[in-house]
Amino acid sequence: MGGVTEVAWTVVDAPIGPLLVAGTAEGLVLVGFRAEPAYVERALGALGRRLGRPVVADAGRLEAVTSQLDAYFAGTLRAFDVPLDWSLVTGFARRVLRELASGVPFGTVVGYQDLADRVGEPGAARAVGTAMGANPLPVVVPCHRVIESDGGIGGFGGGLEIKRRLLALEGVLPAPLF
Structure with missing residues (x-):
């Protein structure tokens, strides 16, 4: 997910509804259900405060995650292989x-x-x-x-x-x- 300090985010259209996906340089940090605009705004504000980093829309940095989510929902992926950032859980x-x-x-x-x-x-x-x-x-x-x-x-x-x-x-x- 790059060597930058911002948190990148995008919304993925999924069969279970839109998913908010966010990642740091360390890896995927957040997946959120029902990613309607009001939820996205609240979640990103909380995420930026919690991690102490700016949050920017950047689907390109999340390509590996979004393509794997697409494959999972298409039934062709059985195991995710993306780095995970465990910062939000201890x-x-x-x-x-x-x-x-x-x-x-x-x-x-x-x-x-x-x-x-x-x-x-x-x-x-x-x-x-x-x-x-x-x-x-x-x-x-x-x-x-x-x-x-x-x-x-x-x-x-x-x-x-x-x-x-x-x-x-x-x-x-x-x-x-x-």
Whole structure:
């Protein structure tokens, strides 16, 4: 994403609705659902303040991410291969999200408790849910693949309809009839 200090951003048209995508020189830093103009303005203002960097529209710097998102939604990409900037998440949540990104492949799911066990915190299933809700990189860091231990779909920051559509895209759930 270059050697510049600004945060680059663009909006990607996706089958689940427009996505705000932002990146730094370190990598992809933010993916946001329902990227309508008012949301984009608020999110970019908060992102610039949080990172202490200027935020500029620059789709060219995000080409690798946007082309991989297009391929994912077209069903031809099963694993994202873009650098990630973990600046917006720390501590336990970062550990959980890194494990999710590296250890839960396309077309599979994991329970909140299983993910807590994987990061060495067996009593932290609820905290895993909180970490999923704080995921700044949904879709790329696939929090939609985390489900309840009884097989229930669980929650999702982007809304359950988007979670169902992502899981259907990956073959975990049947595709919606309409």
